[in-house]
Amino acid sequence: MLGAIEAGGTKFVLAVSEDGLTVEHRVSIKTTTPEETMAQVFAYFDKYPVTALGLASFGPLNVNVRSKGYGSITNTPKLPWRHYDILGDMKAHYPDVRFAFTTDVNAAAYGELKAGAAKGVQDVVYWTVGTGIGAGIVSNGKLLQGYSHPEAGHMLVRRDPRDEFAGFCPYHHDCLEGLAAGPAIEQRFGKPAIELAPDHVAWEIEGNYLAQACMNVTLTVAPERIVFGGGVMHQPQLFPMIREAFKEKIADYVEYPALDDYIVPIALKDDAGVIGAFMLAKEA
Ligand SMILES: Nc1ncnc2c1ncn2[C@@H]1O[C@H](COP(=O)(O)OP(=O)(O)OP(=O)(O)O)[C@@H](O)[C@H]1O
Numbered sequence: 577m578l579g580a581i582e583a584g585g586t587k588f589v590l591a592v593s594e595d596g597l598t599v600e601h602r603v604s605i606k607t608t609t610p611e612e613t614m615a616q617v618f619a620y621f622d623k624y625p626v627t628a629l630g631l632a633s634f635g636p637l638n639v640n641v642r643s644k645g646y647g648s649i650t651n652t653p654k655l656p657w658r659h660y661d662i663l664g665d666m667k668a669h670y671p672d673v674r675f676a677f678t679t680d681v682n683a684a685a686y687g688e689l690k691a692g693a694a695k696g697v698q699d700v701v702y703w704t705v706g707t708g709i710g711a712g713i714v715s716n717g718k719l720l721q722g723y724s725h726p727e728a729g730h731m732l733v734r735r736d737p738r739d740e741f742a743g744f745c746p747y748h749h750d751c752l753e754g755l756a757a758g759p760a761i762e763q764r765f766g767k768p769a770i771e772l773a774p775d776h777v778a779w780e781i782e783g784n785y786l787a788q789a790c791m792n793v794t795l796t797v798a799p800e801r802i803v804f805g806g807g808v809m810h811q812p813q814l815f816p817m818i819r820e821a822f823k824e825k826i827a828d829y830v831e832y833p834a835l836d837d838y839i840v841p842i843a844l845k846d847d848a849g850v851i852g853a854f855m856l857a858k859e860a
Pocket residue numbers: 585704705706707708709757758759762768769770806807808809810811
């Protein structure tokens with residue numbers, strides 16, 4: 577049996593599966609402190625004969641197997657979790673279980689690759705555009721992580737000429753996340769993104785930034801597909817806007833797949849991370 581933990585900043589999703597593609601059972605618990613939350617994690621997995629478990633966590637994480645702090649959450653603003661050795665604690669409780677460990681967005685990218693909008697391809701970039709922006713990258717069928725994991729949500733973008741918002745990233749102010757995550761839209765226009773009409777200029781500006789994000793990953797990792805999920809992407813009008821702005825910006829400098837197949841919405845919705853974690857566990 578396979579287990580999955582999708583450790584998010586507000587909630588943990590715990591799930592089990594036989595084949596890795598069907599979620600047999602799942603619960604969602606609140607993220608409070610490692611003591612409280614992990615006690616519930618252990619209580620849950622004590623009930624199932626799990627042999628491999630995929631642990632996909634909010635970050636930043638130490639994913640460098642050659643380093644001393646491998647398996648821990650590092651510099652998170654969530655203070656009780658800072659420098660918490662989440663993988664080490666899991667291994668100590670379940671010494672016979674095999675573990676896969678990566679970021680929540682990497683797992684979602686892997687889920688989409690194995691069973692979602694990028695099924696059948698080898699190279700995908702998965703973007704989530706929600707309260708923050710994150711990217712999971714699969715290159716040649718493998719998660720891209722090196723000295724650390726990608727944090728492409730904080731890449732720098734060129735400012736839209738219509739945009740005077742300073743940006744809300746506490747580290748970089750006007751990086752991609754600072755200008756294009758949900759809170760940026762809300763702060764720029766004074767109301768929640770969901771309340772803005774589909775023809776509001778907000779979406780043109782958003783489309784511009786996300787097109788730049790697509791251009792930058794096209795030029796660096798040359799994926800076969802770019803998948804978008806997260807709350808902000810519930811606005812379907814964004815997709816044609818991103819495709820059009822991308823085409824204009826990249827100006828035929830490199831070849832890329834047909835745009836309607838290249839920049840696409842997530843298929844597995846809320847299951848992407850869990851299914852990705854199962855599949856990574858299966859291969860661990
Ligand atoms: N239908 C919608 N249209 C536009 N924006 C939306 C919509 N639904 C949610 N959002 C925005 O998406 C953001 C929340 O994103 P999401 O639902 O992915 O939650 P999250 O899990 O907190 O995000 P993250 O993955 O970054 O932690 C909020 O800023 C919200 O305003």
